[in-house]
Amino acid sequence: MTELTDRYLFAATRTLPAAQREELSRDLAERVADTIDARIASGASTPETAEHDALVELGNPSVLAASYSDRPLVLIGPRYFLVWRRLLVFLESFVPATVAAAAALGLVISGGGWEVIGAAIGIGLSVAVHLAFWLTLVFALIERYEPAAAGAADDVLGWTPDQLPQLPEVRRPHRRSDLVASLVWLAIAAVFLVWQQFGIVWIGGERSAVPLLAPELWSFWLPYLLVLIALEAAFAAWIYRADWNWANAIVNVVLNAAFAIPVIWLFVEGMLLSPEFLALVDPHLDADAERVLSVLFIGGVAAICTWDAIDGIVKAARGGGRGTLDFPGNRSPRVTQG
Incomplete structure (x- = not known):
């Protein structure tokens, strides 16, 4: 049994109760093997294409699982x-x-x-x-x-079988690079939150001790953001270990909301940026420029967090894996194992 068949069995059984999952997986594996043998014996497929053709013949794994488990797919009727x-x-x-x-x-x-x-x-x-x-x-x-x-x-x-989700237990090479990239960006964000307090404005070629964010935020909001960064790092490590599922997608939505809502609220209320920093930049901006920059900041924070939340939902819907926002199906490369 190759990885393609394993992915088919996973897609067919992942929504079933644990008590039914093993029995259905075993029955489906036998049916796939019998279909492959029958196609090769009849000459309908070559040995190289028989597995793929057999899965096409068996059809969508969700439909097949519903027929096995006597669980009709019903809106008004099962067709749509x-x-x-x-x-x-x-x-x-x-x-x-x-x-x-x-x-x-x-x-x-x-x-x-x-x-x-x-x-x-x-x-x-x-x-x-x-x-x-x-x-x-x-x-x-x-x-x-x-x-x-x-x-x-x-x-x-x-x-088509090319849309089958990746197996969650497979350690795909990209997941380590995703983890490293996430941890690096989170570390940069944490360092920046601390470093900006010592001044990021250059006057006359020298750095001035003017913080970007209001120092009053250290009473709660900046420590809150640092804790949130630590939680994001732990969550990235957990995704590397467990891959995406619906529970992890929900956690990802909550983490994004926990960042975006306070940051946008602080910005709209005028509490995010330090008065000293605003005093330095205000003479160089007119009212229209300030409004445009405000809209870009709020839109950027909302767009980035929304995109990340949607990406997690899409990956969960595909049963884990790298995933992108193209639709429908996970068209990851087919890997055959003996």
Whole structure:
């Protein structure tokens, strides 16, 4: 049994209760082997392509698992369930956050204060609810009034074995480089938080003792950010060890929110930057430039944290692995092991 078959079995059994997982995995492994042998014996496939062709013949592992476990995939009917679920997860992963960020930028531009955060969260939740409702309604209508227009779920999804998720227990080489990169950037961020207190402004070619961030933040918020950086480092190490799953994706969303919300709030309230630093740069900026820079800062923080949160959700949805935000499926290279 090769890694491709292992990935197929993992994709088929990962959502099942532990009590059913081993039995189904064993039954599916036997069925895959029998299908491979039958294709080779009949001449339908060569020994080199038989495994891939057998998995294509068996079809989407989620559909196959549902048929084995007597667990129908039902929205209104099973024909469109997987398409609806995949599209819903994909859209919910970024549309509400994008709309909320755009709304927050608009409110900031119009002169809003700290209440921008609450309003943006409310807008994002409203968009998420409406998106789920209307998407479900559209699929229900399609299912009801055009039952003959669609083929099997595999045809609608365009599923191929190349989209199988990577096995979570496989130590892929990129994960070590991801861990090192994360730790390096977090270390730079921690050093910067401390170093900026001693001054980052150059006057007359010499560094002046003017901090970037308000010294008052050392009473709580800067230690809070340093603790958050330590938690991010621990989380990066945990991802290296355990890979992505839904629980880790949720933790990643919480960590990003724990950074973005306080930083944006402090900036909007005028408590983030030190008065000394503002006094030095204000003479060089007019009102329009200040507003543009403010929007860029808030938008940049929101965009980076939202992107990182979405990336974790996408990786979890694919069962772990490097993953990118291309859609659908994890088209990682196929590796065959004897």
